[in-house]
Amino acid sequence: xxxxxxxxxxxxxxxxxxxxxxxxxxxxxxxxxxxxxxxxxxxxxxxxxxxxxxxxxxxxxxxxxxxxxxxxxxxxxxxxxxxxxxxxxxxxxxxxxxxxxxxxxxxxxxxxxxxxxxxxxxxxxxxxxxxxxxxxxxxxxxxxxxxxxxxxxxxxxxxxxxxxxxxxxxxxxxxxxxxxxxxxxxxxxxxxxxxxxxxxxxxxxxxxxxxxxxxxxxxxxxxxxxxxxxxxxxxxxxxxxxxxxxxxxxxxxxxxxxxxxxxxxxxxxxxxxxxxxxxxxxxxxxxxxxxxxxxxxxxxxxxxxxxxxxxxxxxxxxxxxxxxxxxxx
Amino acid sequence: xxxxxxxxxxxxxxxxxxxxxxxxxxxxxxxxxxxxxxxxxxxxxxxxxxxxxxxxxxxxxxxxxxxxxxxxxxxxxxxxxxxxxxxxxxxxxxxxxxxxxxxxxxxxxxxxxxxxxxxxxxxxxxxxxxxxxxxxxxxxxxxxxxxxxxxxxxxxxxxxxxxxxxxxxxxxxxxxxxxxxxxxxxxxxxxxxxxxxxxxxxxxxxxxxxxxxxxxxxxxxxxxxxxxxxxxxxxxxxxxx
Amino acid sequence: xxxxxxxxxxxxxxxxxxxxxxxxxxxxxxxxxxxxxxxxxxxxxxxxxxxxxxxxxxxxxxxxxxxxxxxxxxxxxxxxxxxxxxxxxxxxxxxxxxxxxxxxxxxxxxxxxxxxxxxxxxxxxxxxxxxxxxxxxxxxxxxxxxxxxxxxxxxxxxxxxxxxxxxxxxxxxxxxxxxxxxxxxxxxxxxxxxxxxxxxxxxxxxxxxxxxxxxxxxxxxxxxxxxxxxxxxxxxxxxxxxxxxxxxxxxxxxxxxxxxxxxxxxxxxxxxxxxxxxxxxxxxxxxx
Numbered sequence: 001x002x003x004x005x006x007x008x009x010x011x012x013x014x015x016x017x018x019x020x021x022x023x024x025x026x027x028x029x030x031x032x033x034x035x036x037x038x039x040x041x042x043x044x045x046x047x048x049x050x051x052x053x054x055x056x057x058x059x060x061x062x063x064x065x066x067x068x069x070x071x072x073x074x075x076x077x078x079x080x081x082x083x084x085x086x087x088x089x090x091x092x093x094x095x096x097x098x099x100x101x102x103x104x105x106x107x108x109x110x111x112x113x114x115x116x117x118x119x120x121x122x123x124x125x126x127x128x129x130x131x132x133x134x135x136x137x138x139x140x141x142x143x144x145x146x147x148x149x150x151x152x153x154x155x156x157x158x159x160x161x162x163x164x165x166x167x168x169x170x171x172x173x174x175x176x177x178x179x180x181x182x183x184x185x186x187x188x189x190x191x192x193x194x195x196x197x198x199x200x201x202x203x204x205x206x207x208x209x210x211x212x213x214x215x216x217x218x219x220x221x222x223x224x225x226x227x228x229x230x231x232x233x234x235x236x237x238x239x240x241x242x243x244x245x246x247x248x249x250x251x252x253x254x255x256x257x258x259x260x261x262x263x264x265x266x267x268x269x270x271x272x273x274x275x276x277x278x279x280x281x282x283x284x285x286x287x288x289x290x291x292x293x294x295x296x297x298x299x300x301x302x303x304x305x306x307x308x309x310x311x312x313x314x315x316x317x318x319x320x321x322x323x324x325x326x327x328x329x
Numbered sequence: 330x331x332x333x334x335x336x337x338x339x340x341x342x343x344x345x346x347x348x349x350x351x352x353x354x355x356x357x358x359x360x361x362x363x364x365x366x367x368x369x370x371x372x373x374x375x376x377x378x379x380x381x382x383x384x385x386x387x388x389x390x391x392x393x394x395x396x397x398x399x400x401x402x403x404x405x406x407x408x409x410x411x412x413x414x415x416x417x418x419x420x421x422x423x424x425x426x427x428x429x430x431x432x433x434x435x436x437x438x439x440x441x442x443x444x445x446x447x448x449x450x451x452x453x454x455x456x457x458x459x460x461x462x463x464x465x466x467x468x469x470x471x472x473x474x475x476x477x478x479x480x481x482x483x484x485x486x487x488x489x490x491x492x493x494x495x496x497x498x499x500x501x502x503x504x505x506x507x508x509x510x511x512x513x514x515x516x517x518x519x520x521x522x523x524x525x526x527x528x529x530x531x532x533x534x535x536x537x538x539x540x541x542x543x544x545x546x547x548x549x550x551x552x553x554x555x556x557x558x559x560x561x562x563x564x565x566x567x568x569x570x
Numbered sequence: 571x572x573x574x575x576x577x578x579x580x581x582x583x584x585x586x587x588x589x590x591x592x593x594x595x596x597x598x599x600x601x602x603x604x605x606x607x608x609x610x611x612x613x614x615x616x617x618x619x620x621x622x623x624x625x626x627x628x629x630x631x632x633x634x635x636x637x638x639x640x641x642x643x644x645x646x647x648x649x650x651x652x653x654x655x656x657x658x659x660x661x662x663x664x665x666x667x668x669x670x671x672x673x674x675x676x677x678x679x680x681x682x683x684x685x686x687x688x689x690x691x692x693x694x695x696x697x698x699x700x701x702x703x704x705x706x707x708x709x710x711x712x713x714x715x716x717x718x719x720x721x722x723x724x725x726x727x728x729x730x731x732x733x734x735x736x737x738x739x740x741x742x743x744x745x746x747x748x749x750x751x752x753x754x755x756x757x758x759x760x761x762x763x764x765x766x767x768x769x770x771x772x773x774x775x776x777x778x779x780x781x782x783x784x785x786x787x788x789x790x791x792x793x794x795x796x797x798x799x800x801x802x803x804x805x806x807x808x809x810x811x812x813x814x815x816x817x818x819x820x821x822x823x824x825x826x827x828x829x830x831x832x833x834x835x836x837x838x839x840x841x842x843x844x845x846x847x848x849x850x851x852x853x854x855x856x857x858x
Contacts, residue, residue, distance in 0.1 A: 054666050101847035109665060110608060114801045115846050121794045122839045129832030243610075243794065247673040254670060288684030288786075295678030302671045303659045384751060410753035422748040424741045434734070435741050439753040443734065487753060 013167055017160040029159040031276055035269050036166035037228055040173040042253045042264030044220035047180060047213055049250070049258050052193035054113045056246050057098075057120030058221055061091040063241035064123060065222030066229035067134060073153065074143045075133070080154045084226045088219045094119065095218030096211065103210040106196070117243060124241035139236030142229060154230045162231045169227055170265070173220065177261055180216075189213060251298055257310030266309065337362045337522060338383070338414075338491055343392035345382045352378040354546045355392065360491065365523040367533045367554070370543035376526040377419050379543065380495040383524075384416035385409040397490075411439055413490035419499065421480040425469030429460055432468050432479055436486030446486070453482040456515060474505035478512060485516070492516070494525040498532065510536050534558050576827055579706040584823030585816060586712045589719035590777050592815035594792070595799040596726060596808060597770030603743035603806035604763045607657060607668050611675040612771060613789040613796055615652070617683065619645050619775030620784035624692045634696060638776035642769045649768015650761055657764070658757075676789065683786035691783035698780070715777035722773055723812070726766075730808075739763055743806060795822075795835070798842040818842070 021028055045058050068090050069083035078086075098119050102112055127134045134140060145153035156162060180186055188209050191199040200206050229235050239245060248271065256267020274297060278290035305312045338360040346352045352375040360366045368376055381387040383394065385406035394401040396412055410416075423432050433453060437446040454461035457478050463471065468479060477497055484492050497513065498506045510532050517523055517536070527533040534540060534554045542550040542557075550557070598612050609615075619641045626632040626640055652675065660671050698710040730736040742749045742759050750756060782788075799818050803810030818838045825834030 049666070054669070056669060098843075105847055107846055110805065111801060111846065113665070113669060114608070114797050115843060117794060118798055118839050118842050122836055122843070125832045125835050125839065129830055129836055242790070243673075244677075247670070247677070250666065251670055251674070254666060286685055287688070288681045288686075291681030292678055292685055295674050295676070295681055298674030298677060299656060299671055302663075302667050302674060303656070306660070306663050306667050386747065386750070405755070406750040407753045407755045410751060416751045418748065418751060422745055422751075424744045424748065426744055427737065427741060431737050431741075434737055435749070435752050435754075438734065438738060438749075442753075483752075 017163050026159060029163050031272065033159065033162050033166045033231060035265075035272050036163075036170040037224055037231070038249070038252065038272060039265040039268040040166075040170045041221055041224035042249055042256070042268050043173040043177050044217050044224060045249050046253045046258050046264050047177065047220070048217045049253060051189040051210075051213060052108075053210065053214065054250075055116040055217075056113045056243065056250065057116030057118070058217075058249055059120040059241035059243070059246040060094055060098075060116075060123040061218045061221035062225040062228070062245065063127060063235075063237065064090045064094055065225030066235045066240050067127060067140075068222075069226045070140060070142050070229050070235050071133065074140065079152045080226060080230060081152070084223060087222045087226050091218040091222035092215050094123075095215045099211045099214040100207070103207040103214075108196075117246070120241055120243060120246050124237045127237040127241065134237075137237060139234055139239075142233040142235075144233075155233070162227075166227060166231070169223070174261060176216075176220065180213075181261070185209060185212070251301075255301055255305070255308050257308045260310055263308065263310055270309070337397055338524065339393075339395045340383070341393040341395075343382060343389045343394060345378060345387055345389040345392075347378075347387070351390075352546055353382065353389075356543070356546070356548055357392075358541050358548065358551070360522060360524050362490075362522055363520070364539065365517050365525070365537040367537040367540040368524070368526045368543050369528070369530045369533060369540055372528065373545075374543045375546040376528075376543055377495055380416060380419070380493050380526055383409075383493060384414060410487060410489075411441070413488075414493065415484035415487050415489035415491070416493045417480045417484045417495060417497065419495040421476045423468045423471075423476050423479050423483070425467070427468055428465050429468055429471070429479055430464045432483055433460075433486050436483035439487050442487045445488070449486045449488065453485055456485075456519070457482055457512070473501050474508060477501065477505075477509055481512065481516065485521075489521070491522040491524060494523065494527075496526060496528065498527060498529045506532060531558075575705050577824060579708075580823045580827040581820060582703075582706060582708060583712065584820035586708070586716040587823060588816035588819035589716040590774055590781075591792075591796065591799060591819050592812040593719045593722055593770055593777070594774045594796045595803065595811035595815050596723065597767040597774070598796055598800050599803070599806055599808060599811045600726075600739070600770075601763060601767040602800065604739055605657065605661070605760055607661070608672065608797065608800075608805075609652070609657075609767075610669060610672040610793075610797075611652075611679055611789075612767075613793040614676050614679040614683075615645065615648050615768060615771045616775045616778065616792070617784060617786065617788040618648065618679065619772045620779040620788065621683065621687065621692070623776050623779045624694055624784060627694050628692075634694070634776075634780065638773070641772040641776040643772065645772020645775065646765040646769040649764040649766070649771065652768070653760060653764035658760075676793075680786050680789065687786070689785055689787070691785045693783040694779050696780055709781065711780040715781060718773070718777055722770070726770070727808075729766075735759070735762055739766075795838070798839060802842050802845055 016032070017025070017029060041058075041062065045055065048055055065087040068087035069080045072078040072083040072086060073080060098116065101107070102115060107115060128136050142155070145155045188199070188204050191202070191204060192206050192209060196206055225240060228240070252267035252271045253264045254267070255270060256265065257263030275290070275294060278293055282290045307315060340359070341357050343356045344351060344354055356379065358366070358368070368379060370376055378387060382389050383401070385401065385404055385408070389402060396414060399412070401409055401412070424435065427435070430450075433450055434446065437443055437449055442449065459475060460478055460482055463475065468476065471479060481494070481497070494513065498509055501509060506529065513523070513525070514536055523537070525533060525537065534557060537554050539552065540554050540557050541548050550560070594613070594616065598609060602608055622644050623634075623637040623641050626637040627634055632640070656671055656675055660668050696711060698714070700707050701710055701713070730740055738749065738754055738759055739762065742754070742756065746756060749759070795818065799814045800811055802818065803812070803814035821838040821841060822834040825837045
């Protein structure tokens with residue numbers, strides 16, 4: 001039954017760009033591309049988050065990814081297909097530099113979150129500081145390639161190509177998540193998440209596991225950043241690094257459910273839909289009001305739905321089932 | 330000395346625990362004004378849970394808990410203290426980075442206790458001269474026995490009607506244990522009502538009027554201290570120790 | 571080669587700024603020490619207080635000192651409001667939810683400020699003199715701010731050391747349950763702590779508005795810096811916060827003069843990251 005639903009959904013996703021949408025196609029595709037890219041990024045974050053490694057600085061990996069390919073293309077004409085490898089390498093280095101000392105010296109909890117915040121800010125500030133070649137706070141635009149569409153430059157005029165690219169990326173992310181979920185590493189990381197000392201005493205190499213998942217998360221996030229840059233053809237330190245974007249990622253994942261495969265997707269879809277709705281509603285009339293309500297919704301969701309939507313639904317269903325079941329004598 | 334019909338502190342059929350786990354089953358006991366009562370039993374019997382239920386850190390699932398005729402159930406811990414119940418917790422729980430003087434000051438946090446706080450401090454220093462000597466010392470640097478003294482002194486600062494002592498001898502060297510029970514005797518002589526929970530059966534029975542035996546969450550035996558001293562379980566416990 | 575006099579001037583300015591940053595860090599630390607929660611939106615509260623002073627002084631012609639007092643009072647009210655509305659409900663939630671709740675507040679306040687007052691920078695023009703000391707130029711405003719900050723910190727110290735509620739605040743941060751057994755209602759202690767933390771934010775706001783212009787994204791510059799200072803000094807460690815505040819401010823000031831403003835920040839943040847590995851408990855923590 002579940003397989004049939006999944007197949008149906010996938011088929012729907014596959015043909016979506018060709019369905020009649022009454023002139024709204026470009027906009028719908030635009031929103032969908034964003035949803036798939038951010039779902040992928042959210043999934044990458046959740047690989048760390050579900051094991052208790054709360055990062056408030058994933059903007060660092062995102063920004064590193066996006067800026068690397070963009071600058072390499074702009075200055076040296078390096079195709080993003082190779083650029084992404086450099087970007088991933090960069091993100092991996094940041095992940096190692098951040099992770100190794102943290103895990104080795106048992107920096108956990110609040111401290112770890114604030115260190116990741118610092119790393120995110122460092123990347124953002126570095127970008128602004130080196131304004132000569134990064135464009136500083138004004139950002140940088142991806143140089144257009146010759147011709148309408150270019151596979152080598154990953155630039156396409158037709159949004160549908162990006163649509164399928166983002167779907168492919170999203171599916172790839174789900175596949176990675178599944179692999180991690182079913183691996184031995186998952187049990188090890190869950191044990192570490194519950195009690196590091198106990199896990200270490202059973203012979204689990206704590207630092208190695210934590211580093212591995214951090215590096216994986218970083219690498220995937222960077223790839224997400226690359227696709228983002230290729231699609232939007234504009235990068236900016238505030239939209240891609242810093243605490244704002246990092247918090248948004250976390251919110252989307254927590255709202256949708258940190259421990260499930262489709263949680264990040266559900267959360268990203270909801271938050272992006274909300275964001276777009278508010279943006280359209282307020283347009284240019286009340287600047288700032290859209291964001292204000294977004295922040296308010298975030299606060300209310302966290303207070304009233306602490307387990308996210310998925311978790312709260314499950315709890316509600318469990319309660320209903322418990323009520324209908326006869327209580328034990 | 331028979332216990333008067335209405336006790337100062339009374340538990341009736343109290344059942345309590347943590348999450349899925351139940352630590353106490355239908356426990357009933359009473360402490361009357363001016364008495365010293367002990368609850369003894371082996372490790373894991375539920376003695377600490379009992380203390381935490383009385384002081385309000387844990388809510389009972391079933392049963393009744395009254396103090397001077399008024400129910401304590403569902404009252405938060407700080408209100409229970411205000412009624413006159415002082416709890417010297419297991420492990421002392423003194424504030425390690427505050428001085429001895431500041432620790433005692435915190436004992437008098439209640440509004441009713443704050444006004445006469447200087448007198449209370451003087452009384453505590455008279456009762457425990459060792460604390461007077463170490464007024465400005467950081468509490469964390471005191472020895473185990475001195476910390477226990479401080480914890481008891483701190484409890485006295487709230488001008489309580491009854492003092493709950495949770496495993497006071499725990500972690501103390503044997504010589505200190507004797508000194509400690511001497512101390513508790515002195516407090517008793519000041520007129521305070523005491524409920525003490527202890528593993529060290531022999532020593533505590535010398536101190537109190539009555540005792541209860543708690544095993545696996547249930548009261549197995551109760552009676553006068555001198556009668557219980559003759560019982561087998563006391564002899565066995567002593568040998569075991 | 572930069573004239574050493576500029577470096578000395580930057581160093582002195584760094585010290586003066588450090589005073590105000592220390593005030594901020596202490597406020598945040600106080601709250602963390604007692605409640606175990608990091609108010610991610612703390613500097614946004616400062617931003618709101620800065621706007622208050624701006625409007626009172628430029629709009630209504632209040633004298634700056636009165637505006638400052640209003641700011642302190644307003645900050646205290648904000649602190650209590652934040653605690654009751656946002657912190658209290660999530661006091662026992664997972665850390666991640668706490669980050670998201672206060673993070674959501676950050677979005678909310680930044681955007682709401684944009685909506686109300688646009689992104690224009692607002693400055694309070696006080697025409698305070700620039701004084702010259704041994705060839706270095708110092709803003710009088712900055713000097714006053716430093717002195718007031720020091721006085722406030724001394725006041726805080728006395729409050730925590732000698733009053734009942736101040737000692738209780740220290741005690742709760744050491745052992746919350748034991749304090750309940752003393753008859754202290756934890757909620758009341760939290761509210762008082764939040765009020766004090768908020769009041770410090772209000773004071774910091776008043777001291778900052780006479781040196782900097784305010785805009786809705788003021789927190790983007792000072793926020794992360796404040797967290798870094800707190801953690802560097804050891805979360806909950808008061809003396810550490812002051813020391814860390816001075817160190818970070820010095821690096822930013824001197825680095826800013828020798829390279830660029832942003833690089834000054836980068837170096838400071840990198841130092842923070844390095845220190846986290848060397849001394850995870852903060853610079854004054856003893857090695858385990």
